[in-house]
Amino acid sequence: MTTSTVKTNLLGLTQLEMEKFFDSIGEKRFRAGQVMKWIHHLGVDDFDAMTNVSKALRDKLKAIAEVRGPEVVSEDISTDGTRKWVVRVASGSCVETVYIPQGKRGTLCVSSQAGCALDCSFCSTGKQGFNSNLTAAEVIGQVWIANKSFGSIPATADRAITNVVMMGMGEPLLNFDNVVAAMHLMMDDLGYGISKRRVTLSTSGVVPMIDELSKHIDVSLALSLHAPNDALRNQLVPINKKYPLKMLLESCQRYMSSLGEKRVLTIEYTLLKDINDKTEHAVEMIELLKNIPCKINLIPFNPFPHSGYERPSNNAIRRFQDQLHHAGFNVTVRTTRGEDIDAACGQLVGQVLDRTRRSERYIAVRELSAENDIAQNAANNN
Numbered sequence: 154m155t156t157s158t159v160k161t162n163l164l165g166l167t168q169l170e171m172e173k174f175f176d177s178i179g180e181k182r183f184r185a186g187q188v189m190k191w192i193h194h195l196g197v198d199d200f201d202a203m204t205n206v207s208k209a210l211r212d213k214l215k216a217i218a219e220v221r222g223p224e225v226v227s228e229d230i231s232t233d234g235t236r237k238w239v240v241r242v243a244s245g246s247c248v249e250t251v252y253i254p255q256g257k258r259g260t261l262c263v264s265s266q267a268g269c270a271l272d273c274s275f276c277s278t279g280k281q282g283f284n285s286n287l288t289a290a291e292v293i294g295q296v297w298i299a300n301k302s303f304g305s306i307p308a309t310a311d312r313a314i315t316n317v318v319m320m321g322m323g324e325p326l327l328n329f330d331n332v333v334a335a336m337h338l339m340m341d342d343l344g345y346g347i348s349k350r351r352v353t354l355s356t357s358g359v360v361p362m363i364d365e366l367s368k369h370i371d372v373s374l375a376l377s378l379h380a381p382n383d384a385l386r387n388q389l390v391p392i393n394k395k396y397p398l399k400m401l402l403e404s405c406q407r408y409m410s411s412l413g414e415k416r417v418l419t420i421e422y423t424l425l426k427d428i429n430d431k432t433e434h435a436v437e438m439i440e441l442l443k444n445i446p447c448k449i450n451l452i453p454f455n456p457f458p459h460s461g462y463e464r465p466s467n468n469a470i471r472r473f474q475d476q477l478h479h480a481g482f483n484v485t486v487r488t489t490r491g492e493d494i495d496a497a498c499g500q501l502v503g504q505v506l507d508r509t510r511r512s513e514r515y516i517a518v519r520e521l522s523a524e525n526d527i528a529q530n531a532a533n534n535n
């Protein structure tokens with residue numbers, strides 16, 4: 154009879170968890186820092202390559218642990234520098250990670266779930282339903298893969314990834330523990346050393362978890378608003394029926410206050426033709442947000458088959474932006490990047506071909522709400 158041992162994946166362990174792991178196997182805690190540097194700074198997944206670790210410990214680690222990120226199905230690079238990875242997670246689903254360079258900034262948009270249960274009416278991810286939560290290793294693994302692809306070594310090199318937005322596929326607050334652990338690793342100097350201002354979590358409004366978030370971490374927050382009143386938001390973002398706007402905005406304000414410094418909430422608003430792009434909607438939005446320090450990010454809808462929605466005209470987008478701007482808001486309109494590799498800042502749909510099985514079509518869907526503009530907001534917050 155054979156017995157199989159489930160190996161501990163060290164990739165997703167925070168510093169504290171890594172120290173506990175080494176404690177649990179009778180090793181000194183400082184080994185955590187040594188191994189984390191190999192994993193996150195140098196992208197090493199082979200214990201034998203960790204040359205400042207004794208041979209005996211390396212052999213021990215090989216028997217009980219591993220460093221395993223998601224499987225890279227494809228990596229594409231756009232002529233404008235945008236990169237897109239399709240990765241397969243343990244559940245068998247594929248999710249996307251997209252990198253958008255902009256000046257000195259490089260923003261990585263990371264997925265938290267395969268599929269999504271929240272069923273926002275304009276979102277193809279929602280139409281697919283929920284498939285699985287990504288593990289902490291699969292969330293941070295997207296940063297690990299991207300960082301390795303750039304050859305970035307945080308201690309010595311210019312960082313390619315300066316900002317991370319949890320805005321890919323899924324609702325990050327519904328995969329709370331794994332996302333929080335991964336965000337700690339993004340910010341940890343033994344991980345990727347990214348400023349807390351430059352790590353942004355985007356939520357559709359899971360109110361209790363917004364309050365919970367403030368007890369665990371102090372990253373930047375973005376709210377997917379998409380409608381200026383409850384009646385319309387109930388249709389577009391059904392979780393609004395459970396956590397209506399007043400409750401939601403109060404929780405966002407509590408979170409922002411908990412940060413204890415001058416940082417502003419990012420509001421994401423997908424513009425849907427004749428649905429939420431009218432003058433009266435802008436008027437309602439001005440009233441709704443008048444007392445909330447925020448930046449507004451308008452996202453012209455990118456149509457996908459059977460969505461039932463259309464993108465507003467450029468004139469309508471400009472009119473809506475001007476109205477908010479004249480009311481004193483800082484408003485940006487998302488720009489499109491990476492179209493030639495199907496990584497344009499489409500709000501939600503990325504249909505990707507699996508490079509290892511070209512005849513088979515994988516649908517990996519994401520909510521890429523506004524990486525460029527969020528990056529800009531994060532930089533402006535600094």
Ligand code: SF4
Pocket residue numbers: 269270271272273276277278279280321322323324357519520
């Ligand atoms: S918009 Fe976001 S929260 Fe809503 S269904 Fe899509 S992925 Fe889920």
